[in-house]
Structures are given as C-alpha cells and as structure tokens.
Amino acid sequence: MDLVVTSLEVWDGVWRRNQHLVAGLLRRDPSLKVLFVEPASDPLHAALGEGEPRLGRGLRPAPAVDGVSPDALWLFEPTKWLPRRVDRRIDEKWARQVLKSARSLDMTDPLLWVNDPRGALILEATSWPALYDVTDDWTLADRPAPEIQRIKAQEAVLLRRCDAVVVCSPALALSKGADRPVTLVPNGVDTAAYAVSHERPADLPGGPVAVYVGTLHDDRLDLELCADTARALAGVGHLVLAGPDALSAGQRSGLVDAGVVLLGSRPSDAVPAYLQHADALVVPHVVTPFTDSLDPIKLYEYQAAGRPVVATPVAGFRDADDEQVTVVDRTAFPAAVTTLLHRSEAPDASHATPAPGRRLANIDWARRVDQLAEVLASLSGRDER
Template sequence: METVRIVPESGRPAEPADVTLLATADWDHPLWTNKQHVACSLAELGHRVLYVESLGLRALRAGGSDWRRVLQRLRHGLRPPRQVRERLWVWSPLVLPGASGGVAAWLNRQVLRLGLARCRRRLGLRRDWLWTYNPRTLEVLDARPYSRLVYHCVDAIQAQPDMPAAAIDRAEARLCAEADAVFVTSPQLLADLRALNPATLHYPNVADGAHFARAMDPALAVPAELAALPAPRIGFVGAISAYKLDLTLLETLARRHPHWSFVLIGPVGEGDPSTDVAALAALGNVHLLGTRPYNALPAYLKGLDLGLLPLRLTPYTQAMFPMKFFEYLAAGLPVVATAIDALQPFASLALLRPPTAEAFATAIAAALRGEGPALAERLAGAAAHTYRGRTEAMLQDLSRLE
C-alpha cells in the first residue's frame, strides 16, 4: 500500500483562486463532513469559495427527513448567497432532487447555470476552479469555462441505499476522465478511480484537530446527561445507520457486557431509513442520545472512555475512511475499530479488529486497561492529520499539475 501524504511538501503555493464548490451536503447539516471543512480551509488559505449545497443525487423518499430538507431549501432557494465566513458564501439552488433526464434534468441545468451566473455577478467571482463532490456534476453543469476541475471523491456514493448506482457509475467515469485532478480518501477508491484518471491521489480523511482537542481541556465540563451514566462509557458519534454500522455487533456486546455503558450520539437512519434500533434501545446499558451540536461534541467525547467504530464489512465501508477515527484520536480517546482497508496504515494508533463480538470485546477490555497505543502516540497521529494540512498538500499537488 502506497504511502499517503498529509504534511505539505515544499513547492510553490497555489495563488488565491475563486472556487465553486459543489457539495453533496447542505451547509447547516449537523454532521459536518469533508465538504464544509474543505470549504473553510480553502477560505482560510485565501481563496474565495462559493459553497453550492446538495443538488440531490437520488429521488425523494416518502419519509419526513427528505421533505423537511425540501422545505428548508424552498426557504433558502430564492435568496442570494449568504456569507458564513470570511471569503466563504453558501448558495442553495432550487433544483429537483434525483432528476436524471428529460424536462426535470433540463430545468436543473438551467437553474444551476443561471443561478451560478447571478452569484458570480453579485460576488464578483471568476470561474477559476470547480471543486466537486458530486459524481454527476457534468450532467448538470458545463465545466469547460473553469480553468481547473477537481473531483474530491470521499465515498462510494453509488453503494449507499437507494442510489441510482449505474447512472452514478457512468457519470463518475466521465467526470474522472475530464478532471484535472481526482482526490480520494481510501485505497479502494484509489484503485477504482486511478484506472479512470492517472492524476488520482490518495489523501485519507482527517479531523478538525483544534476543535476536538478541546476534549483535553480540564476546564471543559462533561454534559450532565453523559456524566450521570455509569463508567466505563463506550461511545460512537455520527450517523447511526444500518448500511454502515454493525448494529447486531453492538447489541451482542451490550448484552454480554451489561456493566459497560454504550453511548450513541447522532441521528438514527441518516441515509438509510430502514435502520431499526429498537433492540438496542430496549437495553438498559445502551443510551441513544440523539444528535448533539457540533460545537458540543468535544464535551461529549471528554466524557467517554473509548471511541468505537463498529463498521460492517460491505462494499461501501471497504471504500470509506471514517471521519470519526482522527476525531476520536484528537480528543485523546483510545479507539477500537473494524479493520477496514483504509485504516490499516494507521494500525499503530488504534486497535483494529474483525467485526465479531469476541474480537471487539477483547480489544475494548484491553483499551480500558490502558493497553494499546499510548496517549502521546494517538495525539501525535491526530495532529499530523488536519484539514488545514491536507488542504495545503492537495493545493500543492494541484500547482504541480499545471
């Protein structure tokens, strides 16, 4: 497995550019991912960024969460771009989710073309870089007027539930072929996409280190609802979704170890409304706290004894790099995680195990005894993997491709 780079190498820094960033997540989503963090890093590095909220990769589901987002989009869709940080604006295009052809797709293309033109005029932006997370970008937007096209692939989106996999595969192949650079977050994505574009580079997911390091602050108070739970407290923070998490493994661990408190923080069913947590919720030592604000997460992590990543082994998870890995480490937590390929280069920082109750229980018990990687190693590993450092390194790679 080839070495990944995070600390930027010497080289000519990128000149300030105007960046149109096509996201697959809305700015205000409670679970921040690469899109929001990279937009912030680009702006901090002097670039002007227009963050374009999700265009909708799949058709709407009958459930309430999709329609709540539609209503929110209707509220924002007719407004001009709003400034959220210095040099960073957010625009919510009023498009039809999941449109792949016909009149609906044509309407989406016109809305995006005209809306982006209005945003550029209002903000005085040039068409320097198009930085996209959407594999279907070229179906809705002509990238040719932009001087650089960057595809940042952070997931095998086509492997998520209800996604039009064949259409995404076709569109992604075209996007990779036309992109000036493709950045990926896992070895599997590197293998898949480098075959489509040799200018494909592997940068694993990282963390907002300064934010999560607040968990190490002695003055930071642990939330009362968490402090009241019996120790040891074993936690997961993120989307509680059956297509990613091994809920059966969690249930088995909780049943076999009733003296361990399992704390799950995050929305249930994000991306997978079929997720059923009834069996977990029925257990007295499993605590589903729901979504908590991003700014409050360090305080919750401070109250945990261990960070858990109980991932299923599926085509989706084998192509992912869990963002929580370095967030847990930055908060000073020992980590027990499913041994997916993307985490293997960082095996010295965590206890990686197959997703069986026996293997996980043994690793959890060892970590709680203080065995495994030392705190100093974990913190050093997290410090070397930050959004600012990774973004600088990616920009230097872009400058070398000129």
C-alpha cells in the first residue's frame, strides 16, 4: 500500500502526531511506502521577516527511522515563491508538485491522508481514497479573513468528499461530526521513553524549575501570563519554555526581560528528561475556541512524566482525572506555580519520578497506530467514488 500524507508540520527531530503515526504504520507494514509532504519553504516571507531564506528541499529520502526500511519513507518540501495575494494559483501549483512527486515514486493509486487542508486540491484532482485527519480547528484561529475563508472552503470539500474523517479531540468530534460520521483517534505518548529515569539536562537552570514543553506561539501560549509567572518566581525558581520558537522578536524579548528562560527546540527523545526533572510542569495557555478544539500532546507527556502540573482551564487538562493536575484560572496561575516550587524545596519533598502505570497503557502511540490502521484498512477496500 502507498500513502501520501499532506502534513502541517515538517519531519524533523521534534516528533508530533503525524510522525508517530506514520512511523508506527511503517513498522507494522513493511510493504507500505509513504510520501510525507511538508509545508512549503517560503523564502520571500523569510527574507521579509526573521528567518533565513532558503529553497525547499524537494523530494528526498527521510532520515533513518528505527524499524523502517530506508526506501519506505520519502519527504517532499516544495518552494512557495509568491504569496497567495500575488499568485492566486499557488495552491494548484502545490498540488501539481505533490502529484508529480507521487508519480516519480510510482504511486499510481495511493491513499491520501490530509492534515493540511490544501489537500482538498489533491482530492479534487484524483480518485484516490482519502482520509481527513483533523488535529486543529484552524477555522477558529486568529487569522486574516481571506485565510479563514480559504481554509473553510477547503475543509468543506474534505468533509463532504473524504471517505473517512478522523479527529483528535471530543470538541472536534462534535463540530466536524455534525453532518457526517467521524472517528476519534486522540493523541498519545511514547510511554517506554518515560519508563526509565533520565539525567537532568545540563541546560536546565539550577534550583527549582517550572517547565513548559511545546511550540511557542501566541495561538496557544498566554504570553502575558508567562511573563507574570516568571516575575512571580523571581528568587524562588525559573520558568523554562522549551520548544520550537514561532514568536516575534518583540514577544521573545518581552519574555526574556520578565525572566523567562527560553531553551529553544529540543528533539523528542530529549523531552522526557526535561519533564522528569521539572518541579512543576505548566500549561500557561490562552482559553479560546481554537485551543478548546485541541487534544494537547503535552497532556499525555506530562502524565507519563508523573510530575505535578498547573494548567489554565484548557481542553484536555480541565477534564483530566489526575490528582497531579491542578487547574486554575489565569489570575491564580502564578501563585499556584510559585507554591509548587516552594514545596519542592521542603526537606521531605520527593523528586522521584513514578514509572508509567497501567492507566497509561491506553494512551501509548502504539494504540493510536492500531486505531488509525483500522481506518486506513477500511479505505483500501472501498468502492470507487
């Protein structure tokens, strides 16, 4: 079986949902071949902003993945030469590039797995069986009106024409399943990575630390709350944010000036060490319709790490049945984190990291791979549209 995945994220050392699921599927089925389509490189946008302009890396074999044949996984990163407002056919050109790459790999009738809504254009151009995997409700994000309109139009095509729709959260199941059947496949965690104790990372500040691991973006992070929390921790400990940095220069400098420690992106296999050695794990997220659509991967990672958690009342955490998770509103958040760090300095404070228990077995990525494999199997035998 061949599979074309249009992803909203690159394939790199920071593994997210798509990478865990794709790698798991490849390990299950040695005959599977995957074309993983990454977001396009945008050299003009980079040149006008803070990035380093570069061309897309095109079609290439993926870096080695344990248990996966070297010729089973291919990556394709196109180049976006112009903004949509200048070239209104940019998405059609993207779709043609994806189809050309699939043909070059001798993929004649693959399954299409759409995570990036632009995959609607591939769906319309082919008769491929298709799955829409909804991980974020971008129709609710704070974006310019033309972008929201584009996403809504593409999603309407996907919800109407895809053979199956998978969602990662109960909120998405309600919204996307209003007019058609959907399958809930939540996010997960590599529980084996947390079953062993890791050494304290050398770049963690000394003393008590409150740690957040995830993409730094104001779609999710409450930047003002992060700054307030860092100031509240002055003299007690540090607020540490680790993850891919999508902040503006002004946002970044505001956090640093408040005392936040920014570590930058860390590979997924290093994340358990940061979480295990946190005195508190924190989720200083904004509460919006967009964040309410999410199923945060960090919920599962934090639970596997077994450390105390303080979160704003965001989806996933506010409904967690876990005595380690404290949910507070943003006004009480800095004090709750400060209390945990003070408590960690007590002479009888325990810093032992519990091994994952039986309750975590159902949230391992292996279980999610099983669930998705069932959906894909149902598509591979479907009747032609």
